[in-house]
Amino acid sequence: MATGIRDKVAIIGMGCSQFGERWNDGPEELMVEAFTECLQDAGIEKTDIQAAWFGSCFDEVGVGKSALPVSMSLRLPNISVTRVENYCASGTEAFRGAVYAVASGAYDIALAIGVEKLKDIGYGGLPEFSTAMGTLNQLWMANFTAPGGFAMLATSYAAKYGLDMSEVKRAMAHVSVKSHANGALNPKAHLRKPVTEEQVLNAPQIAYPLGLFDCCGVSDGSACAIVTTPEIAKSLGKKDLVTVKALQLSLSNGTEFAYDWDGDHFVTTSKASAEAYKEAGIKNPREEISMMEVHDCFSITELVTMEDLHISERGKAPKDIMDGFYDLNGGGVPCQVDGGLKCFGHPIGASGLRMLYEMYLQLHGRAGQRQIKDPKFGLTHNLGGFPFMNVCSIAIIGKQDA
């Protein structure tokens, strides 16, 4: 009988590069920047790392294929390195690989690292992906982009709950305003200017009904984690351990796209979060989750995700958002504590690990101006793909005794 991952693995070090338009740096420099911080934080030698997992998504325009870019950039001592790619869950997948490897007993200490160098393509937004969808799909799939794919969710969500689009737009605007406010407090964020609701609402349209400020930034960045067992962590002199409480992944199987779905929620997130709470021993997430970093690729994604994480009731996310329940000091569950994808941008392979980095800092009381009082559980969430067909990952980490 499977017992889940709860408290079997501890994070002993994390690193995160400066996110932004790193015109003068490639994926190699970004990875070394994150890794140097991580290794120092862990207080171990590079040679103590026995295996590594590497997340990157757009290998066509970034690092290239295989895990060699990591092994070469970090000059790892000929250890096993595995490249994983699962859309926007790629970073969390790397983390999952390293954590499971340690939990299995196959290795004592493992590294998870993610990177994406997006700003080498010559145009805004994510790299064009129609050619990366497979030879059959590229002959028939609609001419869609990431913002358009998610924008559609706003139309069906509004229809489902009988909301006027202006109400949804206002709640979405608050999502972005809140994240910008948090990002302004974070020296590693790409976008550090607070914005107003009016600015968000008046921004040029990207894909109806999403405006420019409903979309996350596009940035370069890298983040990484070193994991081991709690026992080894203690033997290394680590205190106040941060342990992995849950790791869940859920993928669409075509039901939403081709069978039955109202377009009002993420089937995968709903399932993965429920499984994650079970794995972590969390009964009431609205009360027990201290903070979250969710996949706010677009404001509407975050809005709907609040319901699929079973924190806002169905149809009630706009109200919770407008009530400030997800604001940093709103007395609820602070969301996008570090500024989110909104302010960090979304270097895909790095994002999951960047989210965990903030949770890790918070749990250790090292989050500076953003510090939340005595957090116990931090939840991270990625949603790769599109509302109708996606990969969802959830991670929960927390204090060992939580």
Added chain:
Amino acid sequence: MAGITSFGGYIPRYRLSRMVIVQNMAWYFPVIMAVAGGEKAVANWDEDSVSMAVAAAYDCMAGHDRKELDALYFASTTMPFADRLNAGIVAAALNMRENGVSNADFASCMKAGTTAMISALDSVQAGSRKNVLVTASDQRRTKMATMFEMFYGDGAAAVLIGNKDVVADYLGSYSINCDFVDHYRGQAKEFDYGYEERWVRDIGYGKVIPEAISGFLAQSGMKIGDFAKVIYPCYFGGTHKAIAAKLGIEKGRAQNNLHAVCGDTGTAHPLVMLVAALEEANPGDRLLVAGFGQGCDVLAFEVTEKIRDMKPRTGIKGSLANRVELTNYQKFTKFRNLITADLGIRGEANPNTSLTVLWRKRKMLLGLVGVRCKKCGTPQFPVYPTCVNPKCWSVNDFEDYEFSDKEAKILMFTGDMLSPSVDPPAVYGLIAFEGGGRTMFDFTDCDLNQIKVGMKTKMSFRRRQTDNMRGFTGYFWKAVPQVEGGDK
């Protein structure tokens, strides 16, 4: 008796007022002001002769089983492929049988449509085929500020030829073939090259058409007065009238050349005008139709009582009523690729089309054929070997299921300014078909501001991508939102 057993038509929804052309281009060539009246039909940027032929063919096949077709003929001078059977693309879009059928392209001449009809009628009369679908379609690009730009419109028509439940009996035909070159388009040339209009009017249309019609009358012993409508294309208004006078056609019996409402649709035009005439015809009416180009074909029909039993269709009348004015001349020139506008780096991706995939998935990609699970009855698209119904999940237990003629409802949609598009925003969404099945499609012929969740859609076969590097045109189906009462 052989004859027409069904008919259909398609005129694209955009109409360009000739005054718009004049306002934009008369500074360059003021002569175009002479024909500034009326409007011409303009194919959307994602339409071409093949896609319009498919639309006309579906319209024509309303109430008829596409599986019973023995042949499909496609007539056009603007076929996307010089070597690949263009009729084969139309046939695949109709999900026609592949075995035991004989499809063909009729090309290179304005009368190719009537010639295809004669061939189809001959084979049905001979008893070698039972049901032959004849489609004709043209979408001719013209240089800016030319008379061709003023005269030409886009459109398609289709007639089903058979010998059962004939709605218009075939009374015979007569043809003249001569190398009269009023205009031509050389190999690999983009545009028509025309000769002096005065000569084309007097020695071409004005002489050849009357000669051919007189020839038919002499051969058949019929009189011009026997015909309720005489149908012949001629975009010169004065010459059209002069031909009627010369032949002694009574007032009101010369079929309108549609110059005012759609322009001359080239190879399609004799069939477009014939379908327009059939839509108004009564049992007992005799129709004479002529196709002009390097000679002239003349065919005669007599409408039967069966015309009253035909299922409703859009036809020429219906598609003319589905009209949106294109007020932006630049948009028209961009649609026809006459001006260069930047699509952006995002639009550069240009993978080749996998012909192995296209072959393996031709029913899906060209016919919009999905499957229905034999166990649970769920229609589904796209097709995976395992049933999509989570309560079923049976494997490879399917029968073919056509989505091309199914209506659907919009579940979610957007208008995307980031997606590279000739006509931004790129509008697309997820739609659910009546009777089951759903998937995401590009939308076309629509205005984002009028789309709502829950709105009905119909499917339309469209050009999906043009690979200019390799000369390949790819097709797929798009959803057309059905805005009640038409849009602006």
